Amino acid sequence: xxxxxxxxxxxxxxxxxxxxxxxxxxxxxxxxxxxxxxxxxxxxxxxxxxxxxxxxxxxxxxxxxxxxxxxxxxxxxxxxxxxxxxxxxxxxxxxxxxxxxxxxxxxxxxxxxxxxxxxxxxxxxxxxxxxxxxxxxxxxxxxxxxxxxxxxxxxx
Numbered sequence: 001x002x003x004x005x006x007x008x009x010x011x012x013x014x015x016x017x018x019x020x021x022x023x024x025x026x027x028x029x030x031x032x033x034x035x036x037x038x039x040x041x042x043x044x045x046x047x048x049x050x051x052x053x054x055x056x057x058x059x060x061x062x063x064x065x066x067x068x069x070x071x072x073x074x075x076x077x078x079x080x081x082x083x084x085x086x087x088x089x090x091x092x093x094x095x096x097x098x099x100x101x102x103x104x105x106x107x108x109x110x111x112x113x114x115x116x117x118x119x120x121x122x123x124x125x126x127x128x129x130x131x132x133x134x135x136x137x138x139x140x141x142x143x144x145x146x147x148x149x150x151x152x153x154x155x156x
Contacts, residue, residue: 045067046078049064049078049082056088079105079106095119113132114136117129133150
């Protein structure tokens with residue numbers, strides 16, 4: 001009797017275990033509600049930073065640009081956005097650090113020098129701003145942006 005009881009118990013356990021291994025009733029519906037993850041978090045933060053900057057949400061832009069440079073320290077575009085965000089927030093001490101790092105990463109490009117001039121203009125350093133704008137103007141083929149900045153400087 002005892003042997004039959006254990007055999008029946010083992011057979012029941014085996015049947016229960018097998019019944020848990022079925023794939024019927026599994027929901028295989030694909031969802032489109034959740035966007036797939038970006039290939040690079042730094043790239044998605046860079047895009048988010050640009051969008052926030054365009055919408056004049058400079059605090060959020062700074063957050064995304066800062067995260068992008070933390071993840072990819074050689075990303076000149078993210079450093080440029082970070083420096084510009086700090087300028088718009090009035091955090092010129094941080095902007096200077098970001099411009100210094102940007103110059104190390106990308107070199108002294110006219111667009112960078114133009115932005116550095118704009119930073120100086122925001123601070124009220126007209127003489128330094130003019131010097132930087134003129135330096136940028138010499139190296140640019142299309143001087144539209146620099147000319148507009150010089151006109152703003154003359155009005156200030």
